[in-house]
Amino acid sequence: MRYRITHTTHYHYSQPVGLCQNEARLHPRDFWRQECQSSHFDINPRPSDFIERVDFFGNHVTYFAVQQAHTELTVTCMSEVIVFPKQTHLGINLCSWESVQALLRHIPLQAQMQSQQGQIQQQSINPDKTLELLDAQQYVLDSPMVVTSAELRHYAQSSFLPNRPLVDVVQDLMQRIFTDFTYDPSFTTIATPLSAVLSHKRGVCQDFAHLAIACLRSYGIAARYISGYIETITEPGQQRLVGADASHAWFAVYIPDMGWLEFDPTNNTLPHEQHITLAWGRDYSDVTPLKGIAFGGGQHTLSVSVDVLRLPFVYERRLRPR
CATH class of the missing domain: 2.60.40.2250 (Immunoglobulin-like)
Known part of the structure; x- marks a missing residue:
């Protein structure tokens, strides 16, 4: 497109x-x-x-x-x-969330030191993979607008079933946010804390992306915030309204051997041709x-x-x- x-x-x-x-x-x-x-x-x-x-x-x-x-x-x-366009075959990657969590927690110290010095040469360590993992690690930590909590971890718990593939975990979490929360532009502002969004089950795309990211980070999974646009589809027979589209937000999760896979909890879908990306970072404050x-x-x-x-x-x- x-x-x-x-x-x-x-x-x-x-x-x-x-x-x-x-x-x-x-x-x-x-x-x-x-x-x-x-x-x-x-x-x-x-x-x-x-x-x-x-x-x-x-x-x-x-x-x-x-x-x-x-x-x-x-x-x-x-x-x-x-x-x-690109078709993503989610069923191919069966990596459990526990294995991804462990991978992000236990990157070999020697590999980290060599990466920082630009000297990754060991045949046993794939340089590109190590750098990719080190980059992903920064998206596990709390950030200015996404702070993990026991309440957020509790909400995410039912998605994190033992030995469940991470892709399935994130899809389930996305669908639950879509089902449990009401899109309400009048409820939140940029300063509204996630605790209020979780308590009242209301918010906008920015809130839902932050919520999903916080839930995933509370289990040691790398997730980043994406800002951009989504094309608005006009109903048949109706004239397209110029300027009616809006900024949008969604998130991405790091999946080993797949890279960053995007999810849109506001619409319960995987972004494809209708999602246009502006920027990504730890949360809205970066983008x-x-x-x-x-x-x-x-x-x-x-x-x-x-x-x-x-x-x-x-x-x-x-x-x-x-």
């Missing part, structure tokens, strides 16, 4: 802002399931500084600053992305689409519009320098 994504954020301030500094993660990622063919920003007022970089997790980051006084700020990012600081401004209002438009599929793979 080929998509054009238009993500517009508009701020209106009651008083002039003299200076604002911002950081955006709105440039879609390139990886095995997706290729970003183009991405560019339209910012008004025009920024005085505009710098692009790649962060620790491999996400594209755009920094910009506006130094002229303004009462409105509009940030639009327009991207064209190709999402490739916030747009954040910053403003000096002045008084009170402000914020509006966000996202449009995901499916385009005719015409693909020419880009040649990358070796």
Whole structure:
């Protein structure tokens, strides 16, 4: 599938802002399931500084600053992305969750030291596999917005049956979250703790992704947060509403010999052609689409519009320098 994504954020301030500094993660990622063919920003007022970089997790980051006084700020990012279909045969990997937990806990110390020094040469240790495991380990730990607890571990317990394949564990957990929780945009904010989401069984996609990640990490399983978009399918006979699509969130779990497998608990599905990935990290705080600081401004209002438009599929793979 080929998509054009238009993500517009508009701020209106009651008083002039003299200076604002911002950081955006709105440039879609390139990886095995997706290729970003183009991405560019339209910012008004025009920024005085505009710098692009790649962060620790491999996400594209755009920094910009506006130094002229303004009462409105509009940030639009327009991207064209190709999402490739791939059939995932979940039944192939029968690795139990206990074996994956043990693998992540007991990476040989010698391999860790050699990896840190860039000297993995032992024939008995696969360098790529060791680096992959070391990378996965960071997603087992608590993070700013995902803190494990006895309550979360208790909720996840019925999915973690003894010797159950990890893929089956995660599928069961995803389905339970989809069934047990109500999608309610009015209930939570970015600051709502997971304990409240678990207690009231309500939230949005961000909450459900955080909840699943916390449940998995409470059992020593590596899980990471993914931000992006999902195409909205228009009902037959109805006109497509421009800007009606929204940002979305889901999660991925590390499966040995399979890599990172994605799950969408909000829709009880495995992401494929309709899920477009922006960024991934430990939780939402690592992948916030747009954040910053403003000096002045008084009170402000914020509006966000996202449009995901499916385009005719015409693909020419880009040649990358070796």
